[in-house]
Amino acid sequence: MVGLATVFGSGAMTNSIPEIENNDLLFVIGSNTKENHPIVALRMMKAARKGAKIIVADPRRVPLVRFAHIWMQQRPGTDVALLNSMMHVIVKEGLMDKDFIVFRTEGFDQEFLKGLDEFTPEVGQKITGVPKEKIIESARLYAGASSPGIYYTMGITQHSHGTDNVFCIANLGLMTGSLGKESSGVNPLRxxxxxxxxxxxxxxxxxxxxxxxxxxxxxxxxxxxxxxxxxxxxxGMTATDMLSAAEAKELRAMYIMGENPVLSDPDMAHTVKALGALDFLVVQDIFMTETAELADVVLPxxxxxxxxxxxxxxxxxxxxxxxxxxxxxxxxxxxxxxxxxxxxxxxxxxxxxxxxxxxxxxxxxxxxxxxxxxxxxxxxxxxxxxxxxxPGTPYLFKGGFPRGKGRFTVVKYRPSIEETDEQYPFILTTGRELFHYHTGSMTRRVDALNKVSPEPFVEINPEDARDMAVEDGAMLRVTSRRGAIELKARLSKRPDRGVVFIPFHFKEAAANVLTNSKALDPFCKIPELKVSTVRIEKV
Amino acid sequence: MMVTLTIDGRSIKVRDGSTILQVSREHDFYIPTLCDDPRLEPYGGCRLCLVQIKGMPRPVTACTTPVTEGMNVETTNEEIEGLRRTIVELLLSDHPTDCMICEKAGDCTLQELAYFYNLRENRFEGERRQYSGSDGNPFIERNMEKCILCGKCVRVCNEVQGVSAIEIAYRGFSAKVCPPFEKDLDCEFCGQCVSVCPTGALMGKISMGKGRQKDIEKVESICPYCGCGCNITLHVARNEVIRVSSRPESLNEGWLCVKGRFGFRFNSSPDRLKHPLIKRNGRFEEASWDEALDYVAERFGEIKEKHGADAIAGLSSARCTNEENYLFQKFLRAAVGTNNIDHCARY
Structure with a gap:
C-alpha cells in the first residue's frame, strides 16, 4: 500500500470488481486468485468468456493458469526483473501512451529509461527463468490492450523488495496510460x-x-x-518493530484485538519470545488463539x-x-x-x-x-x-492523481535476502489454500473443511521428490535457519523444481516457524514471507 | 437496434437480441421456468416457458427465442397452461412426494408449480428412479431421486466455476447427474450447484435438519473471510446461523466459495470464548467484565505512568469492523496517548 500511495497518492484498488469482466486483458501476478479470491476469479473467468486474454505470472501453477493465455513461471523473488524487462520491450517497441505520460505523469526521464536499459528480454529470461518469447508477447499484449487490468496480492508484496515490486507494477500501468479509466487500472486484492x-x-x-x-x-x-x-x-511503531521493542523491553504492554500474530507472523519462536517478554498482554478475540494463550487477560x-x-x-x-x-x-x-x-x-x-x-x-x-x-x-x-x-466512486483517478501527477520510479533489481546454497537448497514460499483461511482459527473449527483438508503438507515437484526418493504422503522434515517442522509431502507439478510451498494455516506444522522475520522491506517493513530457503529431509 | 413486439396485447419496445423470456421478465409478465437462470446461457431444457407466437404452428420456448420486429406473443392461454400443467405432472410422476420431510419445502420451485397447477392426482403414476447410497463428500447432499434434470448444476459448474465436476450421464429414463464414474463428488465445493438447484436434489449437508424454511429469519451481511466483500444472507434459526446464501442481484452475483457458503459453523463452535479470563499463577480464571476491565485499565495506567505512553502498543484487526478499528486507534491515541498502533496486514 505504501508503494501505491507514494506514486499515485492513494493506495487501493483503482477499479471495482464488476469492472473486471470488461477488461480485455488481465495481468495477474503473484496472486492465486482462484483459491484466495474465488469470487474475483469468477469475474476474471467471465472476462475470458467474453474474449479477454489472461496472463498469469506466478512461480506456482495456480488454478487460474488453466484459463490463461500465457503463464510465466518466474523464480520466486524475481518480479522486478520480469516487470522491468516487459517495460523494456514496451519502450523499445514504442508501445507507450505518450500523451498520458506527458500530461499525467512525471519522472519518465533519461534516468528512468536508463534503468530499464539493462533489462533486455534475454536478461529477464536469465534472472526469472521465463522464456524471453513469453516476456515479449506479454508486454505486447498488455501494451496493446485497450482496457487492461493488473491484479496482484501478497505474491508481490511479501518480499524484502515488496515496495519495489509495487513500484514496477505502477510504472507499467502509468507507461501504458491504463489508469483513471473504467475497467483499466492497478488492483491490489486485499x-x-x-x-x-x-x-x-x-x-x-x-x-x-x-x-x-x-x-x-x-x-x-x-x-x-x-x-x-x-x-x-x-x-508509532509498526507491528514488526513492536515485537523487537518488546524483546528489548522498550515496549511493556500490548493490546491485541482479533489478530493471531503467533501463527501469522514470520519466525514463530521470535514472536512468542517477544510477546512473552511483555509485562502485560491483553488479547481480545473469539477463540483461545495461540496468541491469546500468552495473554494476561483475554477478553471474549x-x-x-x-x-x-x-x-x-x-x-x-x-x-x-x-x-x-x-x-x-x-x-x-x-x-x-x-x-x-x-x-x-x-x-x-x-x-x-x-x-x-x-x-x-x-x-x-x-x-x-x-x-x-x-x-x-x-x-x-x-x-x-x-x-x-x-454516488460513490467505482474507479479512481478519473480527473487526475491525488498527488497531482503519477510518478515513475526507477527500480533496481535486488535478489531476495536469502539465496539457496548447499545447506538450504530449496526456496520455500508460503500462502493459503482454498479450504482454509489464514491461521485457521475459524476454518479449522468447521468439520467439513477439515475433512477435505485435514493436515499440513509441503508441495514439492515430483522430479525433486524422485531425486530424494520421496513418495506422495511421506513425512518430511523441512528446516530453515530459524527452525524445523515435520509434515507430509504432496507431490505436485504446481511448483517448479527447487521450489516448495507450505500453507500457513496449520499450527501443528506452522510455516512461520521457518520464515524470516529479519528480512524486511525497507519502506513498509513487510517481512519476506514468500522467499526463504530450506532443506528437506526424510523423517 | 430496437424492435417493437406485442406481449399479451401490450406493445413493447426493446433492445434487439433479447429473448422473449428476458423481455417478459423485465416487463413483469410471469412465465414459469425450471431450467433458466439469467446468469447462465439459455438452455431450453424444461419446456415450461412455452409461449405462443402468432403465425407459428407450435409453441416455442421463450428462453431460447429471440424477439423480432412485429412479433406477437401470448404468454398464457388455456392450451399453454395445459401443456405446462402436463410437464409438471410428468416431472412429479418421477419425483418422491416427501415434501413433509424435505429440507427444501417452502423454497422449492417444483413444489410451487405443483401448488399453482393444483396437482393432487397424477395421470402418469408409474416406475420411479430409485437410487441407493449417498455421496460421501462432507458438504453437498445429492439426492438424485429428486433431480429433474434441468442441468443448472452442470452448467453453473462448467460456465461459471470452470470446474466441470459433474455431467449428465446415461440417457432417457436412466439419465443422471453425477461426477465421473459415479464416484463421490470431489471438487472445489463452492456450492453454486446447490444455490441454483430448483428442487431438493442438492442441499448443504451442514444445514440438514436444522430448521424449516418458514422458521428462518434472513439477515443480510458480508462474508467474514477474504477481501472480496461478498454479500451473504445469514439464515438464522434458534439463535444459530444454519445456512448461508447470497442474492443473485448482489455484488458477487449470488456466487460464493466453499468458505463463504459452508464455513460458518465456527460461529457456534463450543470453543468460543464465553467469559473474560485473567491469568493467575499461570492459569486462566474466569472473571467478571468489571473485574477484567478494571484490571486492564489499572495495569495500562501503571505502565503508562512508569514507562510512558509509548511503552504501550495496540494491534488491530483486519477482521473487525471499521467502527471497531476506528475506536481502537482512537483509544490508543486519545486514551493511552501513543501512536503505537498497527494491524497485521497493513501492506
Missing part, C-alpha cells in the same frame, strides 16, 4: 475481509484515519479538536454475525454487517469493550448508537463523509463519497 477498512481507519503508526499524516500539525490539531484530547506527535468478543457495523472490501466498497445472533455467554461487541476500557482509563467514549461512531468517522475522513447507514442499507458505497448526494 486478503482479509476488512484490511482495506482497518487501513482506512488509521490503524497505522504514522497516519490518522483517512491516511492523514500525523506529522502535519494542522491535521494533528484537527484530530485533537475532534477527539478532545492532546495527541502525541511521535510516530463478538463475531461478525453478532454485531452491527461496516466492512470495506478490496474495491473500497463500504458495506453493512448486521447482527444475526447473540454472542455466546458473556462475550460482548468489541465496541462496547473498547469504550468501557476507555472510560475506565479516564477518557470518556459515549456513543448512544453504533451509527454515532460511523458519523464520527465521516467527520474524521471526508471521503466517507457522504455515507450513512440508511444509504448503505440500499447497497454499499465506494469511497471517496464526500457528500450525501455523491
Amino acid at each position: 486478503g482479509q475481509n476488512n484490511v482495506q477498512g482497518s487501513s482506512d481507519m488509521g490503524c497505522s503508526p504514522n497516519m490518522y484515519p483517512g491516511y492523514q499524516k500525523l506529522t502535519i500539525s494542522t491535521i494533528k490539531e484537527k484530530f485533537e479538536t475532534l477527539w478532545g484530547a492532546k495527541l502525541s506527535d511521535r510516530e 468478543a463478538a463475531s461478525f454475525a453478532e454485531k452491527e457495523g461496516t466492512f470495506t472490501n478490496t474495491e473500497r466498497r463500504v458495506q453493512r454487517v448486521r447482527k444475526a445472533v447473540s454472542p455466546p455467554g458473556e462475550a460482548r461487541e468489541d465496541l462496547w469493550i473498547i469504550a468501557e476500557l476507555s472510560n475506565r482509563m479516564g477518557y470518556e467514549m459515549k456513543y448512544p448508537r453504533i451509527e454515532a461512531v460511523f458519523q464520527e468517522m465521516g467527520m474524521a475522513w471526508p471521503a466517507m463523509g457522504g455515507m450513512t447507514y440508511s444509504r448503505l442499507n440500499r447497497g454499499g458505497l465506494q469511497w471517496p463519497c464526500p457528500t450525501q448526494d455523491h
Whole structure:
C-alpha cells in the first residue's frame, strides 16, 4: 500500500470488481486468485468468456493458469526483473501512451529509461527463468490492450523488495496510460475481509484515519479538536518493530484485538519470545488463539454475525454487517469493550448508537463523509463519497492523481535476502489454500473443511521428490535457519523444481516457524514471507 | 437496434437480441421456468416457458427465442397452461412426494408449480428412479431421486466455476447427474450447484435438519473471510446461523466459495470464548467484565505512568469492523496517548 500511495497518492484498488469482466486483458501476478479470491476469479473467468486474454505470472501453477493465455513461471523473488524487462520491450517497441505520460505523469526521464536499459528480454529470461518469447508477447499484449487490468496480492508484496515490486507494477500501468479509466487500472486484492477498512481507519503508526499524516500539525490539531484530547506527535511503531521493542523491553504492554500474530507472523519462536517478554498482554478475540494463550487477560468478543457495523472490501466498497445472533455467554461487541476500557482509563467514549461512531468517522475522513447507514442499507458505497448526494466512486483517478501527477520510479533489481546454497537448497514460499483461511482459527473449527483438508503438507515437484526418493504422503522434515517442522509431502507439478510451498494455516506444522522475520522491506517493513530457503529431509 | 413486439396485447419496445423470456421478465409478465437462470446461457431444457407466437404452428420456448420486429406473443392461454400443467405432472410422476420431510419445502420451485397447477392426482403414476447410497463428500447432499434434470448444476459448474465436476450421464429414463464414474463428488465445493438447484436434489449437508424454511429469519451481511466483500444472507434459526446464501442481484452475483457458503459453523463452535479470563499463577480464571476491565485499565495506567505512553502498543484487526478499528486507534491515541498502533496486514 505504501508503494501505491507514494506514486499515485492513494493506495487501493483503482477499479471495482464488476469492472473486471470488461477488461480485455488481465495481468495477474503473484496472486492465486482462484483459491484466495474465488469470487474475483469468477469475474476474471467471465472476462475470458467474453474474449479477454489472461496472463498469469506466478512461480506456482495456480488454478487460474488453466484459463490463461500465457503463464510465466518466474523464480520466486524475481518480479522486478520480469516487470522491468516487459517495460523494456514496451519502450523499445514504442508501445507507450505518450500523451498520458506527458500530461499525467512525471519522472519518465533519461534516468528512468536508463534503468530499464539493462533489462533486455534475454536478461529477464536469465534472472526469472521465463522464456524471453513469453516476456515479449506479454508486454505486447498488455501494451496493446485497450482496457487492461493488473491484479496482484501478497505474491508481490511479501518480499524484502515488496515496495519495489509495487513500484514496477505502477510504472507499467502509468507507461501504458491504463489508469483513471473504467475497467483499466492497478488492483491490489486485499486478503482479509476488512484490511482495506482497518487501513482506512488509521490503524497505522504514522497516519490518522483517512491516511492523514500525523506529522502535519494542522491535521494533528484537527484530530485533537475532534477527539478532545492532546495527541502525541511521535510516530508509532509498526507491528514488526513492536515485537523487537518488546524483546528489548522498550515496549511493556500490548493490546491485541482479533489478530493471531503467533501463527501469522514470520519466525514463530521470535514472536512468542517477544510477546512473552511483555509485562502485560491483553488479547481480545473469539477463540483461545495461540496468541491469546500468552495473554494476561483475554477478553471474549463478538463475531461478525453478532454485531452491527461496516466492512470495506478490496474495491473500497463500504458495506453493512448486521447482527444475526447473540454472542455466546458473556462475550460482548468489541465496541462496547473498547469504550468501557476507555472510560475506565479516564477518557470518556459515549456513543448512544453504533451509527454515532460511523458519523464520527465521516467527520474524521471526508471521503466517507457522504455515507450513512440508511444509504448503505440500499447497497454499499465506494469511497471517496464526500457528500450525501455523491454516488460513490467505482474507479479512481478519473480527473487526475491525488498527488497531482503519477510518478515513475526507477527500480533496481535486488535478489531476495536469502539465496539457496548447499545447506538450504530449496526456496520455500508460503500462502493459503482454498479450504482454509489464514491461521485457521475459524476454518479449522468447521468439520467439513477439515475433512477435505485435514493436515499440513509441503508441495514439492515430483522430479525433486524422485531425486530424494520421496513418495506422495511421506513425512518430511523441512528446516530453515530459524527452525524445523515435520509434515507430509504432496507431490505436485504446481511448483517448479527447487521450489516448495507450505500453507500457513496449520499450527501443528506452522510455516512461520521457518520464515524470516529479519528480512524486511525497507519502506513498509513487510517481512519476506514468500522467499526463504530450506532443506528437506526424510523423517 | 430496437424492435417493437406485442406481449399479451401490450406493445413493447426493446433492445434487439433479447429473448422473449428476458423481455417478459423485465416487463413483469410471469412465465414459469425450471431450467433458466439469467446468469447462465439459455438452455431450453424444461419446456415450461412455452409461449405462443402468432403465425407459428407450435409453441416455442421463450428462453431460447429471440424477439423480432412485429412479433406477437401470448404468454398464457388455456392450451399453454395445459401443456405446462402436463410437464409438471410428468416431472412429479418421477419425483418422491416427501415434501413433509424435505429440507427444501417452502423454497422449492417444483413444489410451487405443483401448488399453482393444483396437482393432487397424477395421470402418469408409474416406475420411479430409485437410487441407493449417498455421496460421501462432507458438504453437498445429492439426492438424485429428486433431480429433474434441468442441468443448472452442470452448467453453473462448467460456465461459471470452470470446474466441470459433474455431467449428465446415461440417457432417457436412466439419465443422471453425477461426477465421473459415479464416484463421490470431489471438487472445489463452492456450492453454486446447490444455490441454483430448483428442487431438493442438492442441499448443504451442514444445514440438514436444522430448521424449516418458514422458521428462518434472513439477515443480510458480508462474508467474514477474504477481501472480496461478498454479500451473504445469514439464515438464522434458534439463535444459530444454519445456512448461508447470497442474492443473485448482489455484488458477487449470488456466487460464493466453499468458505463463504459452508464455513460458518465456527460461529457456534463450543470453543468460543464465553467469559473474560485473567491469568493467575499461570492459569486462566474466569472473571467478571468489571473485574477484567478494571484490571486492564489499572495495569495500562501503571505502565503508562512508569514507562510512558509509548511503552504501550495496540494491534488491530483486519477482521473487525471499521467502527471497531476506528475506536481502537482512537483509544490508543486519545486514551493511552501513543501512536503505537498497527494491524497485521497493513501492506
